[in-house]
Amino acid sequence: MIAIAFGALAAVAAWAVVRAISDRQEDTHEKQLATAAIASPS
Amino acid sequence: MNDDFSKPPPGVDIPPDASRIPPPPPPAPARTSLPYAPGTTAPTLPASFVSPRPLAFTLQVIFGTWIVLTILGMFAVIRVRSASTAFLDGTGDFADATSADDMLAAFNLLNLLLTLVTIGVFVAWFYRCYSNLPALSNRDTDRNKKSAIWWWFVPFATWVVPYKMAQEIWTSSREPGKWGSRSGLIMVWWGIFQVSLSVMRLVQSWAQSAINSADSYEVRDAFCKPTPST
Numbered sequence: 614m615i616a617i618a619f620g621a622l623a624a625v626a627a628w629a630v631v632r633a634i635s636d637r638q639e640d641t642h643e644k645q646l647a648t649a650a651i652a653s654p655s
Numbered sequence: 656m657n658d659d660f661s662k663p664p665p666g667v668d669i670p671p672d673a674s675r676i677p678p679p680p681p682p683a684p685a686r687t688s689l690p691y692a693p694g695t696t697a698p699t700l701p702a703s704f705v706s707p708r709p710l711a712f713t714l715q716v717i718f719g720t721w722i723v724l725t726i727l728g729m730f731a732v733i734r735v736r737s738a739s740t741a742f743l744d745g746t747g748d749f750a751d752a753t754s755a756d757d758m759l760a761a762f763n764l765l766n767l768l769l770t771l772v773t774i775g776v777f778v779a780w781f782y783r784c785y786s787n788l789p790a791l792s793n794r795d796t797d798r799n800k801k802s803a804i805w806w807w808f809v810p811f812a813t814w815v816v817p818y819k820m821a822q823e824i825w826t827s828s829r830e831p832g833k834w835g836s837r838s839g840l841i842m843v844w845w846g847i848f849q850v851s852l853s854v855m856r857l858v859q860s861w862a863q864s865a866i867n868s869a870d871s872y873e874v875r876d877a878f879c880k881p882t883p884s885t
Contacts, residue, residue: 614729614732615854615858616851616854616855616857616858616859617725617728617729617732618725618729619847619850619851619854619855620721620725620851620855621721621722621725621726622847622851623844623847623848623851624718624721624722624725625718625722626840626843626844626847626848627714627718627777627844627848628714628715628718628719629840629844630821630840630841630844631711631714631715631718631777631780632711632715633825633838633840634707634711634784634821634824634825634828635707635708635711635780635784637825637828637829638706638707638784638787638791638828639706639707639708641791641828641829641830642704642706642787642790642791644830645791645830648830
């Protein structure tokens with residue numbers, strides 16, 4: 614029972630980490646797109 | 656006719672600082688769906704960036720399923736315990752104990768399958784995030800990209816190296832010059848993850864030793880009870 618509870622806790626923490634890292638990378642990528650667009654007018 | 660606009664016309668009082676008020680800024684153009692400046696085209700994207708979102712979404716669904724399965728598993732364990740105790744006490748039915756045991760076995764099988772799927776998808780997501788770092792931060796990664804996969808399966812090193820790589824993913828997922836510091840969230844996650852693995856191993860070893868040294872006489876007695884004559 615304790616192992617199951619710890620497993621669930623680890624799953625919740627992993628869920629938060631996956632979301633935080635993915636959002637961070639997407640956010641940086643969007644900023645790069647915006648910067649590149651301003652720097653390279655057609 | 657007064658052509659000198661540097662001075663107010665006669666009879667008009669203007670506060671001394673009014674002429675210094677800057678004109679209001681022009682209204683901001685309406686925001687389009689893409690953040691491109693007018694007259695520009697879509698920039699050339701860094702070829703190596705691939706969005707980690709699809710894998711992240713899959714993982715979140717899996718983790719959600721895992722949590723639901725965990726709650727069901729707790730019920731299964733409680734049911735097996737009460738049914739087997741009742742059977743050994745002679746107050747329960749053998750069919751009840753068998754059914755509870757079957758349910759727990761099904762739960763364990765499902766748990767095993769979900770664990771394998773989770774490992775596969777998580778490692779794929781981790782590799783994807785690590786491979787994105789050169790495109791995001793414009794610098795090389797500390798380790799080979801493919802090592803983001805296999806370090807997870809190297810004994811002992813798996814306690815440390817994947818954590819360092821996760822922190823590298825966090826700090827380097829920013830534009831050049833804006834690399835952040837280590838993440839407290841990753842530290843907490845890694846601590847919980849390692850503790851949960853240790854607890855799981857401990858419980859497995861307890862369970863195995865309990866099976867090995869089980870009081871088989873108790874079980875034998877329960878099975879060999881004379882059936883009541885009808």
